[in-house]
Amino acid sequence: MLSRALFLIISLLLISPSSALAYGSNTLDRSTITITKSLNFDAKKANINPKIVKTLIRVFSWGIDFNKDLQKGDRFVIIGNQKATPSALIYIGAKKHLAVFSYTDKRGRTGYYDINGKSLYPSFLRAPLKYERISSKFQRKRFHPILKTWRPHRAVDYAAKRGTPVYSVASGVIQHRKRMGALGNTVYIKHGSNYVTVYAHLSKFARGLKPSSKVKKGQVIGYVGSTGRSTGPHLHYELRYKGIRRNPLTHPLPKQKKVDPADFWRFKNKANSILRSL
Numbered sequence: 001m002l003s004r005a006l007f008l009i010i011s012l013l014l015i016s017p018s019s020a021l022a023y024g025s026n027t028l029d030r031s032t033i034t035i036t037k038s039l040n041f042d043a044k045k046a047n048i049n050p051k052i053v054k055t056l057i058r059v060f061s062w063g064i065d066f067n068k069d070l071q072k073g074d075r076f077v078i079i080g081n082q083k084a085t086p087s088a089l090i091y092i093g094a095k096k097h098l099a100v101f102s103y104t105d106k107r108g109r110t111g112y113y114d115i116n117g118k119s120l121y122p123s124f125l126r127a128p129l130k131y132e133r134i135s136s137k138f139q140r141k142r143f144h145p146i147l148k149t150w151r152p153h154r155a156v157d158y159a160a161k162r163g164t165p166v167y168s169v170a171s172g173v174i175q176h177r178k179r180m181g182a183l184g185n186t187v188y189i190k191h192g193s194n195y196v197t198v199y200a201h202l203s204k205f206a207r208g209l210k211p212s213s214k215v216k217k218g219q220v221i222g223y224v225g226s227t228g229r230s231t232g233p234h235l236h237y238e239l240r241y242k243g244i245r246r247n248p249l250t251h252p253l254p255k256q257k258k259v260d261p262a263d264f265w266r267f268k269n270k271a272n273s274i275l276r277s278l
């Protein structure tokens with residue numbers, strides 16, 4: 001997220017779709033996509049390299065929900081050479097501004113980082129609680145102890161004492177927080193556009209949380225219980241990626257990256273001068 005001052009600087013961005021701006025002794029290209037229909041449609045109209053569009057979606061899906069947040073008039077600004085790696089990608093929405101800047105680490109990997117030198121994607125914890133044991137793994141067929149039938153279990157069940165705190169595995173936004181039939185008291189948390197985590201059978205919810213509340217990694221969201229269709233206190237935990245339930249024990253999880261401290265001030269100065277030149 002940008003500070004208020006940067007928000008203002010970006011607000012002053014010119015509207016011309018394509019131009020060049022002075023940056024130090026170099027001149028940086030600038031392209032703008034203004035949303036009228038959809039990102040893909042308007043990017044094509046603005047003659048933006050499809051590879052760049054993919055990068056915009058990959059990077060910004062952690063800060064904006066492309067299905068819900070994108071509105072007519074929102075703008076994406078690409079600073080720098082589209083054929084190589086742009087120096088900065090900026091999103092200017094009605095409610096939110098995001099800016100990321102390219103940085104190449106010692107191993108030669110280039111990524112996009114915010115003004116504080118952090119990737120927009122957060123780190124995920126593998127498990128959402130301190131548990132005693134895993135009572136049921138992710139499996140295609142499991143004999144259900146209550147229903148007495150074989151059915152898939154696309155989740156992990158963690159046995160733990162009633163009242164054990166359950167925390168969000170990553171920063172995100174609460175989607176649901178309610179009693180849901182067989183799942184009992186359940187919390188859904190959305191992390192970026194692609195990940196949703198689900199926490200079920202809770203004895204109670206953490207106070208003060210409601211749909212659209214922001215949560216941090218490790219923040220308590222509820223307590224282990226046995227509500228809904230459950231034989232004893234445990235947490236039923238699901239990890240959904242692009243709508244599909246994945247094995248929470250093995251699915252590769254995002255890990256936030258940071259600009260190397262040795263490069264940080266150089267990175268930040270460059271980022272600030274890009275913002276100032278807008």
Ligand SMILES: [Zn+2]
Nearest residue numbers: 155156157236
């Ligand atoms: Zn379960």
